[in-house]
Amino acid sequence: MKKIVLPFFIDLNKMKTDRTTPIAFQTVSKVAIPKWQKLVLNNGVDLYYINSGNSGVLKLDIVFNAGVDKQKQKSIAKAVSSMLLSGTNSRNSAQIASGLDYWGAYLQAHCYPDDAVLTLFSLSKNTKNCLPFISDILTNSAFPETELETYKRNAVQKLLENEKKNRFLARRLFYSSVFGNESKYGSFSLSSDYINISRENLLSFYKDNYFGGIKYIIASGNTNKQTLDRLFCFFSTLHHHKTMVSPGLKGLGDKPKRLVLDKPESNQTAIRIGYKTINRAHVDFLGLQLLNLVLGGYFGSRLTKVIREEKGLTYGIYSSLESFTDCGCFSIETEINSAATQICEEEIYKEIQRLRSVLISKEELDRAKRYFSGLIIRSLDGPFSISERLKTIIDWDYSNNYYGSILERIAHYTSEDLMVLAVKYLNPKLFTTVIVGKKT
Amino acid sequence: MIRYTKFVLKNGLTVIHHEDNLTQLCVLNTLYNVGSKDEDPNKTGFAHLFEHLMFSGSKNVPDFDGVLQNASGENNAFTTNDYTNYYITLPKNNIELGFWLESDRMFALNINKKALSIQKKVVIEEYKERYLNQPYGDIWLNLLPLVYKKHPYRWPTIGRSVSHISKATLNNVRSFYKKHYGPNNAILVVAGNIPLETAKRLTKKWFEEIPRIKNKDKASLSEPKQLKPRSITLSKNVPLDVVVKAFRFPKRLNKDYYLSDLLCDIIGSGESSRLFNSLVKERAIFSEVDCYLTGDIEDGLLIVEGRVIKGVDIKHAEGEIRNLLNNIVELGITDDELKKVKNKTETVIRFNNVDVLNKAMKLAYCALLGNIELVNLETANYNTVSKKDITKKAGLLLSEKNCSTIFYRSK
Numbered sequence: 040m041k042k043i044v045l046p047f048f049i050d051l052n053k054m055k056t057d058r059t060t061p062i063a064f065q066t067v068s069k070v071a072i073p074k075w076q077k078l079v080l081n082n083g084v085d086l087y088y089i090n091s092g093n094s095g096v097l098k099l100d101i102v103f104n105a106g107v108d109k110q111k112q113k114s115i116a117k118a119v120s121s122m123l124l125s126g127t128n129s130r131n132s133a134q135i136a137s138g139l140d141y142w143g144a145y146l147q148a149h150c151y152p153d154d155a156v157l158t159l160f161s162l163s164k165n166t167k168n169c170l171p172f173i174s175d176i177l178t179n180s181a182f183p184e185t186e187l188e189t190y191k192r193n194a195v196q197k198l199l200e201n202e203k204k205n206r207f208l209a210r211r212l213f214y215s216s217v218f219g220n221e222s223k224y225g226s227f228s229l230s231s232d233y234i235n236i237s238r239e240n241l242l243s244f245y246k247d248n249y250f251g252g253i254k255y256i257i258a259s260g261n262t263n264k265q266t267l268d269r270l271f272c273f274f275s276t277l278h279h280h281k282t283m284v285s286p287g288l289k290g291l292g293d294k295p296k297r298l299v300l301d302k303p304e305s306n307q308t309a310i311r312i313g314y315k316t317i318n319r320a321h322v323d324f325l326g327l328q329l330l331n332l333v334l335g336g337y338f339g340s341r342l343t344k345v346i347r348e349e350k351g352l353t354y355g356i357y358s359s360l361e362s363f364t365d366c367g368c369f370s371i372e373t374e375i376n377s378a379a380t381q382i383c384e385e386e387i388y389k390e391i392q393r394l395r396s397v398l399i400s401k402e403e404l405d406r407a408k409r410y411f412s413g414l415i416i417r418s419l420d421g422p423f424s425i426s427e428r429l430k431t432i433i434d435w436d437y438s439n440n441y442y443g444s445i446l447e448r449i450a451h452y453t454s455e456d457l458m459v460l461a462v463k464y465l466n467p468k469l470f471t472t473v474i475v476g477k478k479t
Numbered sequence: 480m481i482r483y484t485k486f487v488l489k490n491g492l493t494v495i496h497h498e499d500n501l502t503q504l505c506v507l508n509t510l511y512n513v514g515s516k517d518e519d520p521n522k523t524g525f526a527h528l529f530e531h532l533m534f535s536g537s538k539n540v541p542d543f544d545g546v547l548q549n550a551s552g553e554n555n556a557f558t559t560n561d562y563t564n565y566y567i568t569l570p571k572n573n574i575e576l577g578f579w580l581e582s583d584r585m586f587a588l589n590i591n592k593k594a595l596s597i598q599k600k601v602v603i604e605e606y607k608e609r610y611l612n613q614p615y616g617d618i619w620l621n622l623l624p625l626v627y628k629k630h631p632y633r634w635p636t637i638g639r640s641v642s643h644i645s646k647a648t649l650n651n652v653r654s655f656y657k658k659h660y661g662p663n664n665a666i667l668v669v670a671g672n673i674p675l676e677t678a679k680r681l682t683k684k685w686f687e688e689i690p691r692i693k694n695k696d697k698a699s700l701s702e703p704k705q706l707k708p709r710s711i712t713l714s715k716n717v718p719l720d721v722v723v724k725a726f727r728f729p730k731r732l733n734k735d736y737y738l739s740d741l742l743c744d745i746i747g748s749g750e751s752s753r754l755f756n757s758l759v760k761e762r763a764i765f766s767e768v769d770c771y772l773t774g775d776i777e778d779g780l781l782i783v784e785g786r787v788i789k790g791v792d793i794k795h796a797e798g799e800i801r802n803l804l805n806n807i808v809e810l811g812i813t814d815d816e817l818k819k820v821k822n823k824t825e826t827v828i829r830f831n832n833v834d835v836l837n838k839a840m841k842l843a844y845c846a847l848l849g850n851i852e853l854v855n856l857e858t859a860n861y862n863t864v865s866k867k868d869i870t871k872k873a874g875l876l877l878s879e880k881n882c883s884t885i886f887y888r889s890k
Contacts, residue, residue, distance in 0.1 A: 307604070
């Protein structure tokens, strides 16, 4: 047997730097709140902006009340969003694509349960050349039949591929079970839903929710006076769609289920466990966010430590807490060595039980709090990250100091507080469990 | 423009400092000049497995992640064919802690049996999650050995097979560390809200005493020229037929790299590209097409990948790609097309230059390429490419003789 060769031969006495004493660090208790400002356009639309100096780039988020909640027929909101660039009465899709590309711009449309966003990424020197396309898209979209056929064909193909992924199937089963397949949070399109989309439905949704008006706009990056003046004039000519829905908390109490889908050919099993819970509207939300972090919200969490770093059963396991307009969703997800499915499930429940019955040590709690502060600081770093946070502040009507105050509020939570929250909100009796993979 | 200062410590560690006072953060980005191309062909996946072990603690810092989380920091890493990159971000006041952590694992990593055994399992689950338990996940496992016969790019960074990972021993790990993880084989970027003098002082304090490793200069490797078309057909339980075509493309430092990248965008980037317009929209051959460069330092690839519409014959679909490429070779490209892809490239570069972590990674990568100033020359390098440059080279690059094709059929 060969002798083991050690990788280093160093006389420690010769080392000058003291490596053994841990380096002191500071707890971050303040975050520099970046400055954003607001202009009210002539049509009443709020234009928020975050100036990042001379980066030479501009990101524009145009927000609409055009989420899944606005659709009267399944799949329409998503289809309209996906087809926003598919042609107007004066330009076809190729002209729009090549026109925007010519100016080096990226225009992306996204549809969410509670709203929809059209985002422009452009060099600030080219923004003015992109605006006519945006105006055309927002006032003249035609949704040509041939484009709709292309959309349906490709969407059905994409669905066929997704349905071969355990992770996708688990997500679909989970959300449609917890929220109901008709709900905006649990709505998944089937092939038949795509087939049933008609041009008339698209046009009518578009007319009400895009042509109907902009909810608000966020500009981030190089927002100098000239740019702002231009945006002001340009967007003042479009309609304003006032916010009707204010966020709140309603309709909790989903029925817990256990759903198992056997996939004999797969070699990993997707698991999703969770339930419908509180959102930002509830005073306990922040504490629950901290508790979620301890359980599975970061690499130092209990689930990662036990299931990945101690047992090596998965590449990743996470828990998350989402906040929608009407409610929240807590869930744990992983893809796991199929043979260990049962062990994994037991370990998850063991950790939850432990949070409900044993106090979190001060050391563990402090680490989670400090990590949380780091998350907040990183999430407010740079104009584009800030624009995302700003969206939350606008949607929830928070004060400018909201994120600053979080750091202070987080500091006050005790282990006892978190145990109370665990008993209240991490109750396995409420959870739906979805398992997709090879039966063992 | 990204301003930077470079200095080299006595032990050979290259350090690059970049100050950005718009951020509240500091970044330590450490690039080791070792990737999967440096692996033994019988022990592939090792560079990546080793990356996982770099988080198992070091002599003076038993719990790497825990210490960092306590100081509000975050970290991660990735392994490529060419190099392995580690990064730490911290609030600016806590940056010295990052120096302590990063230098300690360069100085004396805690290599132990338990960590190896766990991380082998974790990486095997990663292998399954990304390559085996997904439709088409094994494309790279099949494509690379078809294209590369000699070059170590013939296996993916995750490794040629699960068994290579499960067979890794503690001895392998130790000798890998000894061979590659030293100051003279690394590039450290200190970026963010930190003055140059502080960066210098902390770098010297924490890194300068770490001894050099014996590090041989790496020879640039080349794959022999491909002389005729290659193809394989796979038949698997997937929902759609997929065509993948891989063309041998210039190395990253070849003068033709920039024209290659623009050509790639003209062929297949975005909805105004040739592929999308013609084969997704007009002719309904594919539901999705993608075209990109692998961008490795040595012999690279241009990949064209398309999901075939149900009912369209896969051979016919592949023929349509060939026709489209021939059309570019024979008729050339337009001024507007070239202008368009240059503008798009500039937008991407500019947006990437806003984030301090992105800038730090770019600086490290350009230093690895041997010319840090590349970080500021990119846009100009793309802009000097002419229509003639592209048409002159397109024929050779897009020739079938230069191409490997996978027909991935739905069973």
